[in-house]
Amino acid sequence: MAAFNLTPTEPFTFMLMGIPGLEAAHVWISIPIFLSYMIGLLGNCTLLVVVGKEQTLHKPMYLLLCMLALVEMGASTCVVPKAMWVFWFNLRDIVKGGCFSQTFFFHTASVMHSAVLVAMAFDRYVAICNPLRYTTILSNTWIAKLGLVGLTRAVLFILPMPLLLNRLPFCGNRIIPSTYCDHMSVAKISCGDITVNRMYGLVITFLVYGFDLMLIALSYSLIIRAVFILSSREAHQKALNTCTAHVSVMLMSYLPGFVSAVTHRFGEGIALHVHVVLANLYFLVPPMLNPIVYGVKNKELRDKVGKYSGRR
Numbered sequence: 001m002a003a004f005n006l007t008p009t010e011p012f013t014f015m016l017m018g019i020p021g022l023e024a025a026h027v028w029i030s031i032p033i034f035l036s037y038m039i040g041l042l043g044n045c046t047l048l049v050v051v052g053k054e055q056t057l058h059k060p061m062y063l064l065l066c067m068l069a070l071v072e073m074g075a076s077t078c079v080v081p082k083a084m085w086v087f088w089f090n091l092r093d094i095v096k097g098g099c100f101s102q103t104f105f106f107h108t109a110s111v112m113h114s115a116v117l118v119a120m121a122f123d124r125y126v127a128i129c130n131p132l133r134y135t136t137i138l139s140n141t142w143i144a145k146l147g148l149v150g151l152t153r154a155v156l157f158i159l160p161m162p163l164l165l166n167r168l169p170f171c172g173n174r175i176i177p178s179t180y181c182d183h184m185s186v187a188k189i190s191c192g193d194i195t196v197n198r199m200y201g202l203v204i205t206f207l208v209y210g211f212d213l214m215l216i217a218l219s220y221s222l223i224i225r226a227v228f229i230l231s232s233r234e235a236h237q238k239a240l241n242t243c244t245a246h247v248s249v250m251l252m253s254y255l256p257g258f259v260s261a262v263t264h265r266f267g268e269g270i271a272l273h274v275h276v277v278l279a280n281l282y283f284l285v286p287p288m289l290n291p292i293v294y295g296v297k298n299k300e301l302r303d304k305v306g307k308y309s310g311r312r
Helices: 023-053 060-089 096-129 131-137 140-158 160-166 183-187 195-229 233-266 272-297 299-308
Strands: 013-016 093-095
Touching: 013 060, 013 096, 023 060, 023 272, 023 299, 060 096, 060 140, 060 272, 093 096, 096 131, 096 140, 096 160, 096 183, 096 195, 096 233, 096 272, 140 160, 140 195, 160 183, 160 195, 183 195, 195 233, 233 272, 272 299
Parallel strands: none
Antiparallel strands: 013 093
Protein backbone atom coordinates (compact mmCIF):
# COMPACT_ATOMS: atom_id res chain seq x y z
CA MET A 1 0.00 0.00 0.00
CA ALA A 2 1.32 3.37 -0.95
CA ALA A 3 2.22 5.64 1.92
CA PHE A 4 0.48 9.00 2.06
CA ASN A 5 2.34 12.09 3.15
CA LEU A 6 0.17 13.62 5.89
CA THR A 7 2.68 16.28 6.87
CA PRO A 8 0.85 19.64 6.89
CA THR A 9 2.19 22.17 4.44
CA GLU A 10 3.33 25.52 5.74
CA PRO A 11 0.80 28.28 4.98
CA PHE A 12 1.77 30.95 2.46
CA THR A 13 2.56 34.09 4.44
CA PHE A 14 3.64 37.66 3.80
CA MET A 15 5.64 39.83 6.17
CA LEU A 16 4.61 43.38 7.02
CA MET A 17 7.64 45.63 7.42
CA GLY A 18 5.83 48.45 9.22
CA ILE A 19 7.42 51.79 8.33
CA PRO A 20 10.58 51.06 6.30
CA GLY A 21 13.70 52.77 7.54
CA LEU A 22 12.13 53.68 10.87
CA GLU A 23 12.04 50.23 12.46
CA ALA A 24 14.07 51.38 15.47
CA ALA A 25 11.40 53.96 16.29
CA HIS A 26 8.39 51.68 15.83
CA VAL A 27 7.44 51.70 19.51
CA TRP A 28 7.48 55.51 19.63
CA ILE A 29 5.64 55.81 16.31
CA SER A 30 2.94 53.45 17.57
CA ILE A 31 1.99 55.84 20.40
CA PRO A 32 0.44 58.62 18.25
CA ILE A 33 -1.08 56.02 15.91
CA PHE A 34 -2.72 54.15 18.77
CA LEU A 35 -3.90 57.36 20.47
CA SER A 36 -5.36 58.64 17.18
CA TYR A 37 -7.17 55.33 16.71
CA MET A 38 -8.60 55.35 20.24
CA ILE A 39 -9.68 59.01 19.98
CA GLY A 40 -11.39 58.19 16.69
CA LEU A 41 -13.20 55.19 18.23
CA LEU A 42 -14.29 57.22 21.25
CA GLY A 43 -15.54 60.15 19.16
CA ASN A 44 -17.38 58.06 16.60
CA CYS A 45 -18.92 55.70 19.17
CA THR A 46 -20.12 58.74 21.12
CA LEU A 47 -21.71 60.09 17.95
CA LEU A 48 -23.45 56.76 17.25
CA VAL A 49 -24.77 56.47 20.82
CA VAL A 50 -26.06 60.05 20.98
CA VAL A 51 -27.79 59.90 17.59
CA GLY A 52 -29.21 56.47 18.39
CA LYS A 53 -30.72 57.61 21.69
CA GLU A 54 -32.05 61.00 20.58
CA GLN A 55 -35.19 60.79 18.45
CA THR A 56 -34.76 64.46 17.47
CA LEU A 57 -31.50 63.53 15.71
CA HIS A 58 -33.08 60.84 13.55
CA LYS A 59 -32.71 63.03 10.48
CA PRO A 60 -30.92 62.41 7.15
CA MET A 61 -27.92 64.59 8.03
CA TYR A 62 -27.24 62.75 11.30
CA LEU A 63 -27.88 59.34 9.77
CA LEU A 64 -25.26 60.17 7.14
CA LEU A 65 -22.88 61.17 9.94
CA CYS A 66 -23.47 57.79 11.59
CA MET A 67 -22.85 56.05 8.28
CA LEU A 68 -19.60 58.00 7.89
CA ALA A 69 -18.57 57.07 11.44
CA LEU A 70 -19.17 53.36 10.84
CA VAL A 71 -17.22 53.36 7.59
CA GLU A 72 -14.27 55.24 9.11
CA MET A 73 -14.12 52.98 12.14
CA GLY A 74 -14.24 49.96 9.85
CA ALA A 75 -11.37 51.24 7.70
CA SER A 76 -9.10 52.03 10.66
CA THR A 77 -9.97 48.78 12.46
CA CYS A 78 -8.96 46.83 9.35
CA VAL A 79 -5.44 48.19 9.76
CA VAL A 80 -4.49 49.48 13.20
CA PRO A 81 -4.79 46.32 15.37
CA LYS A 82 -2.48 44.34 13.08
CA ALA A 83 -0.11 47.33 12.81
CA MET A 84 0.13 47.41 16.62
CA TRP A 85 1.17 43.76 16.63
CA VAL A 86 3.95 44.70 14.22
CA PHE A 87 5.06 47.76 16.22
CA TRP A 88 4.80 46.31 19.73
CA PHE A 89 5.59 42.61 19.38
CA ASN A 90 7.39 42.42 16.02
CA LEU A 91 4.79 39.88 14.84
CA ARG A 92 4.99 40.66 11.14
CA ASP A 93 3.60 37.53 9.48
CA ILE A 94 0.18 37.63 7.83
CA VAL A 95 -1.26 34.71 5.89
CA LYS A 96 -2.10 35.18 2.24
CA GLY A 97 -5.85 34.90 2.76
CA GLY A 98 -5.75 37.37 5.65
CA CYS A 99 -3.69 39.81 3.60
CA PHE A 100 -6.06 39.72 0.62
CA SER A 101 -9.07 39.99 2.94
CA GLN A 102 -7.54 43.08 4.54
CA THR A 103 -7.04 44.55 1.06
CA PHE A 104 -10.66 43.92 0.16
CA PHE A 105 -12.25 45.29 3.34
CA PHE A 106 -9.99 48.35 3.58
CA HIS A 107 -10.51 49.44 -0.03
CA THR A 108 -14.24 48.66 0.16
CA ALA A 109 -14.50 50.94 3.19
CA SER A 110 -12.55 53.64 1.32
CA VAL A 111 -14.89 53.58 -1.69
CA MET A 112 -17.92 53.50 0.61
CA HIS A 113 -16.47 56.48 2.49
CA SER A 114 -16.33 58.45 -0.75
CA ALA A 115 -19.97 57.54 -1.54
CA VAL A 116 -21.10 58.81 1.87
CA LEU A 117 -19.33 62.13 1.26
CA VAL A 118 -21.22 62.47 -2.04
CA ALA A 119 -24.51 61.80 -0.26
CA MET A 120 -23.61 64.41 2.36
CA ALA A 121 -22.91 66.98 -0.36
CA PHE A 122 -26.29 66.22 -1.93
CA ASP A 123 -27.91 66.59 1.49
CA ARG A 124 -26.40 70.07 1.88
CA TYR A 125 -27.49 71.00 -1.66
CA VAL A 126 -31.12 70.05 -0.95
CA ALA A 127 -31.07 71.74 2.47
CA ILE A 128 -29.90 75.08 1.00
CA CYS A 129 -31.33 75.10 -2.53
CA ASN A 130 -34.66 73.32 -1.88
CA PRO A 131 -35.32 73.69 1.87
CA LEU A 132 -39.12 73.46 1.55
CA ARG A 133 -38.86 70.09 -0.20
CA TYR A 134 -36.06 68.71 2.00
CA THR A 135 -38.21 66.21 3.91
CA THR A 136 -39.87 64.91 0.75
CA ILE A 137 -36.66 64.58 -1.28
CA LEU A 138 -34.46 63.16 1.49
CA SER A 139 -36.25 60.82 3.86
CA ASN A 140 -34.60 58.33 6.21
CA THR A 141 -35.69 55.54 3.85
CA TRP A 142 -33.91 57.21 0.95
CA ILE A 143 -30.76 57.57 3.06
CA ALA A 144 -30.83 53.82 3.76
CA LYS A 145 -31.23 53.12 0.04
CA LEU A 146 -28.34 55.44 -0.82
CA GLY A 147 -26.19 53.63 1.71
CA LEU A 148 -27.07 50.26 0.19
CA VAL A 149 -26.27 51.51 -3.31
CA GLY A 150 -22.93 52.89 -2.09
CA LEU A 151 -22.03 49.60 -0.41
CA THR A 152 -22.98 47.58 -3.50
CA ARG A 153 -20.88 49.85 -5.71
CA ALA A 154 -17.90 49.54 -3.35
CA VAL A 155 -18.06 45.73 -3.26
CA LEU A 156 -18.40 45.41 -7.05
CA PHE A 157 -15.48 47.76 -7.74
CA ILE A 158 -13.13 46.32 -5.12
CA LEU A 159 -13.86 42.60 -5.47
CA PRO A 160 -11.52 42.26 -8.50
CA MET A 161 -8.56 43.57 -6.45
CA PRO A 162 -7.89 40.44 -4.34
CA LEU A 163 -8.62 38.32 -7.40
CA LEU A 164 -6.01 40.23 -9.41
CA LEU A 165 -3.52 39.82 -6.56
CA ASN A 166 -4.24 36.09 -6.29
CA ARG A 167 -3.25 35.52 -9.93
CA LEU A 168 0.21 37.04 -9.37
CA PRO A 169 3.26 34.86 -8.65
CA PHE A 170 5.23 35.67 -5.51
CA CYS A 171 8.80 34.41 -5.52
CA GLY A 172 11.46 34.93 -2.87
CA ASN A 173 10.41 38.40 -1.75
CA ARG A 174 7.32 38.33 0.47
CA ILE A 175 8.10 41.45 2.51
CA ILE A 176 5.41 44.15 2.19
CA PRO A 177 6.95 47.58 2.90
CA SER A 178 3.90 48.90 4.74
CA THR A 179 1.81 48.56 7.89
CA TYR A 180 -1.01 46.80 6.03
CA CYS A 181 -1.84 44.97 2.80
CA ASP A 182 -2.60 47.76 0.37
CA HIS A 183 -3.37 46.63 -3.19
CA MET A 184 -0.34 48.26 -4.83
CA SER A 185 2.04 47.52 -1.93
CA VAL A 186 1.32 43.80 -2.36
CA ALA A 187 1.37 43.90 -6.16
CA LYS A 188 4.79 45.58 -6.26
CA ILE A 189 6.51 42.68 -4.48
CA SER A 190 5.29 40.19 -7.10
CA CYS A 191 7.77 38.75 -9.55
CA GLY A 192 5.13 38.80 -12.31
CA ASP A 193 3.64 41.44 -14.58
CA ILE A 194 1.53 43.89 -12.56
CA THR A 195 0.40 46.10 -15.46
CA VAL A 196 -3.24 45.05 -15.04
CA ASN A 197 -3.06 45.80 -11.30
CA ARG A 198 -1.62 49.25 -11.96
CA MET A 199 -4.26 50.03 -14.58
CA TYR A 200 -7.11 48.82 -12.41
CA GLY A 201 -5.84 50.87 -9.48
CA LEU A 202 -5.80 53.97 -11.68
CA VAL A 203 -9.31 53.19 -12.92
CA ILE A 204 -10.56 53.06 -9.33
CA THR A 205 -8.71 56.27 -8.41
CA PHE A 206 -9.99 58.37 -11.29
CA LEU A 207 -13.30 56.70 -12.18
CA VAL A 208 -14.65 56.25 -8.65
CA TYR A 209 -12.99 59.02 -6.66
CA GLY A 210 -12.76 61.39 -9.62
CA PHE A 211 -16.45 60.91 -10.43
CA ASP A 212 -17.41 61.41 -6.78
CA LEU A 213 -15.39 64.62 -6.59
CA MET A 214 -17.12 65.89 -9.74
CA LEU A 215 -20.52 65.29 -8.14
CA ILE A 216 -19.42 67.03 -4.95
CA ALA A 217 -18.04 69.97 -6.95
CA LEU A 218 -21.33 70.21 -8.86
CA SER A 219 -23.31 70.24 -5.62
CA TYR A 220 -21.20 73.00 -4.14
CA SER A 221 -21.23 75.10 -7.30
CA LEU A 222 -25.04 75.04 -7.14
CA ILE A 223 -24.90 75.84 -3.43
CA ILE A 224 -22.60 78.83 -4.00
CA ARG A 225 -24.86 80.11 -6.75
CA ALA A 226 -27.89 79.81 -4.46
CA VAL A 227 -26.05 81.54 -1.61
CA PHE A 228 -25.25 84.60 -3.74
CA ILE A 229 -28.91 84.91 -4.65
CA LEU A 230 -29.77 85.33 -0.96
CA SER A 231 -30.28 88.98 -0.09
CA SER A 232 -29.04 89.33 3.47
CA ARG A 233 -25.53 88.90 4.82
CA GLU A 234 -26.91 86.87 7.71
CA ALA A 235 -28.51 84.43 5.29
CA HIS A 236 -25.19 84.13 3.45
CA GLN A 237 -23.37 83.32 6.68
CA LYS A 238 -25.94 80.80 7.86
CA ALA A 239 -25.92 78.95 4.54
CA LEU A 240 -22.14 78.80 4.34
CA ASN A 241 -21.81 77.65 7.96
CA THR A 242 -23.89 74.57 7.16
CA CYS A 243 -21.27 73.54 4.59
CA THR A 244 -18.06 74.39 6.45
CA ALA A 245 -17.88 71.12 8.41
CA HIS A 246 -18.49 69.00 5.30
CA VAL A 247 -15.85 70.86 3.28
CA SER A 248 -13.33 70.33 6.11
CA VAL A 249 -14.16 66.62 6.25
CA MET A 250 -13.75 66.30 2.46
CA LEU A 251 -10.32 67.93 2.53
CA MET A 252 -9.15 65.68 5.37
CA SER A 253 -10.48 62.59 3.60
CA TYR A 254 -9.56 63.08 -0.05
CA LEU A 255 -6.19 64.85 0.10
CA PRO A 256 -4.13 62.18 1.97
CA GLY A 257 -5.78 59.36 0.03
CA PHE A 258 -5.35 60.96 -3.38
CA VAL A 259 -1.73 61.99 -2.71
CA SER A 260 -0.96 58.49 -1.41
CA ALA A 261 -2.50 56.83 -4.50
CA VAL A 262 -0.65 59.09 -6.94
CA THR A 263 2.73 58.83 -5.20
CA HIS A 264 2.39 55.02 -5.13
CA ARG A 265 2.27 55.01 -8.92
CA PHE A 266 4.31 58.01 -10.00
CA GLY A 267 6.44 59.05 -7.02
CA GLU A 268 9.40 56.79 -7.62
CA GLY A 269 11.84 59.32 -6.15
CA ILE A 270 9.93 59.73 -2.87
CA ALA A 271 11.28 57.91 0.19
CA LEU A 272 9.39 54.72 1.03
CA HIS A 273 8.56 55.76 4.59
CA VAL A 274 6.85 58.89 3.20
CA HIS A 275 4.53 56.67 1.14
CA VAL A 276 3.66 54.63 4.23
CA VAL A 277 3.10 57.66 6.48
CA LEU A 278 0.76 59.25 3.89
CA ALA A 279 -1.18 56.00 3.61
CA ASN A 280 -1.55 55.84 7.40
CA LEU A 281 -2.79 59.43 7.59
CA TYR A 282 -5.67 58.50 5.28
CA PHE A 283 -7.31 56.14 7.78
CA LEU A 284 -6.16 57.86 10.99
CA VAL A 285 -6.89 61.58 10.56
CA PRO A 286 -10.54 61.60 9.34
CA PRO A 287 -11.92 59.24 12.05
CA MET A 288 -10.14 61.23 14.74
CA LEU A 289 -11.09 64.74 13.58
CA ASN A 290 -14.49 64.34 11.93
CA PRO A 291 -16.51 63.95 15.17
CA ILE A 292 -14.66 66.97 16.59
CA VAL A 293 -15.33 69.08 13.48
CA TYR A 294 -19.04 68.26 13.44
CA GLY A 295 -19.29 68.63 17.20
CA VAL A 296 -17.81 72.12 17.03
CA LYS A 297 -19.81 73.32 14.01
CA ASN A 298 -23.19 71.75 14.85
CA LYS A 299 -24.84 73.29 17.93
CA GLU A 300 -27.69 70.75 18.08
CA LEU A 301 -25.28 67.83 18.13
CA ARG A 302 -22.96 69.60 20.56
CA ASP A 303 -25.83 70.19 23.00
CA LYS A 304 -26.91 66.55 22.88
CA VAL A 305 -23.36 65.33 23.47
CA GLY A 306 -23.13 67.73 26.43
CA LYS A 307 -26.36 66.30 27.80
CA TYR A 308 -25.02 62.74 27.79
CA SER A 309 -21.64 63.73 29.17
CA GLY A 310 -23.34 65.27 32.21
CA ARG A 311 -22.43 68.84 31.23
CA ARG A 312 -25.11 71.55 31.39
